[in-house]
Amino acid sequence: MPIQNSIALDPTLGLGPDPEEAMTEQQAIKLRELSSEADEPFDGSLTRRQAERRIAHLQEYLE
Numbered sequence: 001m002p003i004q005n006s007i008a009l010d011p012t013l014g015l016g017p018d019p020e021e022a023m024t025e026q027q028a029i030k031l032r033e034l035s036s037e038a039d040e041p042f043d044g045s046l047t048r049r050q051a052e053r054r055i056a057h058l059q060e061y062l063e
Contacts, residue, residue: 023051034058 023031023046031051035042038058046054 018048021048022046023048027051027055030055031058034062037062 023044027046027048028044028051031046031054032042034040034055035058038061040058043054
């Protein structure tokens, strides 16, 4: 019988956090700062993925 690697059987391995979760507190802090600098409204209802993209957009905009 072949040995099975339990790591290879874990379908969540290598996946980041659930993109549909609410943004983290760290993201909220960063997004508030960037939104303020860009004179844009802060949206606290974004998901992790949306917040990540918004942060990247604002950082690029502010460069």
